Amino acid sequence: MSKKKVLFLCTGNSCRSQMAEGFVNHDLSKKWKAYSAGTRPSGYVHPMAIEAMAEMGIDISHNKSKSTDEFRKKKLDLVITVCDNAAEDCPVWLGNGQVVHISFPDPAEATGTDEEKMEVFRSVRDDIRRRIVYYLANGVVLVPGFPG
Numbered sequence: 001m002s003k004k005k006v007l008f009l010c011t012g013n014s015c016r017s018q019m020a021e022g023f024v025n026h027d028l029s030k031k032w033k034a035y036s037a038g039t040r041p042s043g044y045v046h047p048m049a050i051e052a053m054a055e056m057g058i059d060i061s062h063n064k065s066k067s068t069d070e071f072r073k074k075k076l077d078l079v080i081t082v083c084d085n086a087a088e089d090c091p092v093w094l095g096n097g098q099v100v101h102i103s104f105p106d107p108a109e110a111t112g113t114d115e116e117k118m119e120v121f122r123s124v125r126d127d128i129r130r131r132i133v134y135y136l137a138n139g140v141v142l143v144p145g146f147p148g
Helices: 016-027 047-054 084-089 114-138
Strands: 004-010 032-038 078-081 098-101
Touching: 004 016, 016 032, 016 047, 016 114, 047 114, 078 114
Parallel strands: 004 032, 004 078, 078 098
Antiparallel strands: none
């Protein structure tokens, strides 16, 4: 049985979509192959996203920020937009795959000390793992604050 393919779509492809890709390729690698891309790729993966994932034992330091153009012709089973900007920028996915929107706040917009910013990255990271992995395993979108 071949793996299903999921693309996580965000604006900059530097934080949320990268973390989602990392979790799926780590936690659900027997059934899913994950990719990520941005409608306006930043050109880098945010260092705090890399650090937050490393705390979970997942290395995304080798990941690259990619454009959605790289995936337009790829056969995908599912496209998940993970930020409101991506849903607005790309309301119609022109490639293959069913589109689902599961929104997360942008941790790159966090303010305060480096430790306060890391707490925001950790919170978003944990929510991504809980909601994305649950959705791909069960086909149900958990809303923020819903136990799961």
